[in-house]
Amino acid sequence: MKWSNLLIPTVKEVPADAEVPSHQLMIRAGLMRKLSSGTYTYLPLGWRTLLKIMGIVREEMNAAGAQEILMPSVQPMELWQQTGRDVAYGETMCRFKDRHGRMNVLAPTAEEVVTYVAAGEINSYKQLPVNLYQISFKFRDEFRPRFGVLRSREFIMKDAYSFNADPASLEVSYRQMYDAYCRIFKRCGLDYVIVEAESGEMGGSGSHQFTVPCDSGEDIIVHTEDGTYAANIEKAGVDPLPKQPSVAHVPPMEEIHTPHLGSIEAVCEFLQSRPEQMIKTLIFSQGENVVVAVLRGDHELNPEKLTQALGGKAAELADEATIRRISGAAVGFAGPMGMAEKVSHLLIDHAVAAMAVGIAGANKTDYHVKNVVPGRDFPLEGQKVRVLDIRNAVEGDRHQGKKLVFKHGIEVGQVFKLGTKYSSKLGAKFLDESGAEQVCLMGCYGIGINRIMASAIEIRNDNDGIIWPISIAPFEVLVTSVNQDDEEVARTAEAIYQELCRQNMDVLFDDRRLRGGVKFKDADLIGIPIRITVGKRGVTEGKVEIKLRRHENSETATIDEAVARVKELIGQLYAEING
RNA sequence: CGGGGCGUAGCUCAGCUUGGCUAGAGCGCUGCGUUCGGGACGCAGAGGUCGCAAGUUCAAAUCUUGUCGCCCCGACCA
Secondary structure (H helix, E strand, O other): OEHHHOOOOOOOOOOOOOOOHHHHHHHHOOOEEEEEOOEEEEOHHHHHHHHHHHHHHHHHHHHOOOEEOOOOOEEEHHHHHHHOHHHHHHHHOOEEEOOOOOEEEEOOOOHHHHHHHHHHHOOEHHHOOEEEEEEEEEEOOOOOOEOHHHEOOEEEEEEEEEEEOOHHHHHHHHHHHHHHHHHHHHHOOOOOEEEEOOOHHHOOOEEEEEEEEOOOOOEEEEEEOOOOOEEEOOOOOOOOOOOOOOOOOOOOOEEEEOOOOOOHHHHHHHHOOOHHHEEEEEEEEEOOEEEEEEEEOOOOEOHHHHHHHOOOOOOEEOOHHHHHHHHOOOOOOOOOOOHHHOOOEEEEEHHHHOOOOEEEEOOOOOEEEEEEOEOOOEOOOOOOEEEEOOEOOOOOOEEOOEEEEEEEEEEEEEEEEEEOHHHHHHOOEEEOOOOOEEEOEEEEEEEEHHHHHHHHHHHOEEOOEEOOOHHHOOOOEEEEEOOOOOHHHHHHHHHHHHHHHHOOOOEEEEOOOOOHHHHHHHHHHHOOOEEEEEOHHHHHOOEEEEEEOOOOOEEEEEHHHHHHHHHHHHHHHHHHHHO
16 A cells, blocks of 8 residues: 555644553554544554454464354343343443334343354254354443543454353363463463453353453452462452451540541541551442441452352442441441450451551441450450451562562453353243253353553564564565655555565555654654665665664665565564564 | 633734733734755735623723533542
């Protein structure tokens, strides 16, 4: 393609509303433009990269035995009501009424639809296993879109769903996808980390997340220094902290007047103490039951761990009335004392149990108590009492004795074992060999196509622009003619361009009649991995320059050997990636 | 949703505090000329309902209210 025929609107200035490098560069390199908050138009260069990513995904999915289909992006609400996810998804799911008054949703994902399809078409174990996937737009009305394409409202997702007859078969499908994902991200040139993940809202029993470590990532991943354990923050287990040396003769608990000081920070400031000396008491409702979680003041509750501790049933922060009833005080003054008798579960984090003495709410409005000793002033064991891990890991924590390291990462894919959550509700059943009716086991496997693009830029860029991996670059080669007005230069550049095309290389020819400096700046910005520079100086000597975007210096080649040399370089760059 | 900020030319922004003359700059864009290997220069131009609506006023980009949009921070979002 010739640059002069393409819409590649590069910009010098950094757009005001772009914070992270990938967002800035995607605008500056002319890959995309914003239409509204969280929705983007992909321009020729951006779309070419997305097509290349989708091509890789497609090849690997097909090679792994999955079959491509396409499902509607408008789905009937009834399907979502059948699985209860109309409530679970809440405002994130965009809903609208059609002209007949039927409720519809804009697909945020497709478990319901694909299970509906399977329920209708799969009747026998002979049809299993089957793995169906699509590459399509998804819409999630995020409360806060940000970082360009990293958290957008509309995005392209590859979503695959396996249907299996038994756990062993599901395990095989899961493993096939896991392996396919490794190949996909490798071929896209990403450095990724696989972490254990919670299956969360999706339901199900096992999950891994594929994450690209980088500062702009919104996910927090945690791993041991030796790399033998990696998980996301929702999942990462932490060892109990060592018991603090007990303080001799702690005086009895003593009430302190703390008027209107309902937050940890406020109380700390007032009492000149630190959050890690505080005992935080959170009250949850789980249907009719009330659950109390006790944490150290500087720690955060991990909702997934709480749910696990409660046998998989999620609990919600209690409303004000419940908090008043249970604690006998306004919100912000609850304490663990006497709670065991009032609630169905008293869950105490290890870190609290390890404290020698602390400060807690007094269960009395505007009062806290000091000299609270865990085990003395509230129980650490008993029928309803458990000491366990219910918090997020923090810097300094250990997992099975090994120190944990924290990193930000971009989630580019996740695989889940779903089990029968959807198939049972939507009637995806089959007859097994003995003629007995069975419910399909399912797995689901997602990849964020646009996130692959953004994270590739995020980890490979410099002050001048993008440095694409060759596999997903909009073009493999760029021919830059420095003096397009010079007839011989123009003719030489054109001939090289034609020959590269003829040999099936993916080439962009910058044929614009612009000054060299401008063309070089643009070339660096859009980041095509290989550049051939054709200029007057070289051409008179029968030479051109060949330069890799990622390298500082270039090499010289004769005009005759240039094409062959580029072909060789392309081969090398692919070999590096595909290893 | 709670808190904060911003809407002035295609882009980045100034002007607003203290209302007043033809609403500005840089970049980009068009034409001509000179330049021509790392974002050149000169001359001449095009381009603005100052987000929208109402109000105050002799007079509003500027003050007030409302509204819409966008961005940032926060809250168990894949």
